[in-house]
Amino acid sequence: MPETAGNFLLHQVHNGLAFLQAPLFADTGRIDHAFSTRLGGVSTGYLASLNTAFHVGDADENVLENRRIFFNYFQYDYRTLVSSVQVHGTGIQVFDQTNSGEGAFPAGNRSRCDALVTAVPGVPLTAYSADCQLIYFAYLENKPLVALAHAGWKGTLGNIGGKVIKYLKEHFSVRPERLLIGLGPVVCRSCYLVDKEVAVKFQEAGWSKKPYLERSQATGYYLDLNAINLEQLRRAGVKDHNIAVNCWCTSCSPELFYSYRRDKGSTGRMLGFIALNG
Secondary structure, X not given: OOOOOOEOEEEEOHHHOEEEEOHHHHOOOOEEEEEXXXXXXXXXXXXXXXXXXXXXXXXXXXXHHHHHHHHHHOOOXXXXXXXXXXXXXXXXXXXXXXXOOOOOOOXXXXXXXXXXXXXXXXXXXXXXXXXXXXXXXXXXXXOOEEEEEEEOHHHHHOOHHHHHHHHHHHHHOXXXXXXXXXXXXXXXXXHOEEOHHHHHHHHHOOOOOOOOEEEOOOOOEEEOHHHHHHHHHHHOOOOHHHEEEOOOOOOOOXXXXXXXXXXXXXXXXXXXXXXXXX
């Protein structure tokens, strides 16, 4: 198998804050990005401690403080972050400075899509997960841009990664072989048992064999979102040496990550962000 460009590495900094970054992106000096862990915030109980989502039962002031703590480290104003209402689809939208602050507070209008794109420096695109995979995109030639996609099983089935690349080719003249890609933490195959109805959808889409899908000894099927997303990106023209692969399972590491499946829905959310710096 071709060699990929490393993976996301854990960084632990002041006041207990911890996050993941991919050297593939960080070493360019032109991309700000990270994936949060659950460490370093002010939330309590089952949401301890760096929950970044408003809709999971946390106090709004806790979420805002957690976001402030996280983004302060990267020298961004959390009040300017841009996010969407994630609908587990494959919709794509372009954002710029006029969208600053969309999603920063509980109230306010937000776009409904699962992939965000910007070519404007200083616009922090954000997405949220607690088992789904976040896919990071960066293109640094001609007119640079970044993108961030949220891929749960529905988005993965819909080939959201491949669709983002097709969109970037058509609308920004991006060359897929020059794209930098990062695959964030996701529930691993061993922790992700799906029912026959979901399994059949993937079988019909051509993902019926290992490592993508495997019948369990009990009821259900093991589904590997990470492997499918990686293969879809390769088929879309991304080169292995430009991919930061994932080695983190959100369900296997309760000390680091929230997990919707492991915690039976009562859990927080991690935050991923990417921005062109400058």
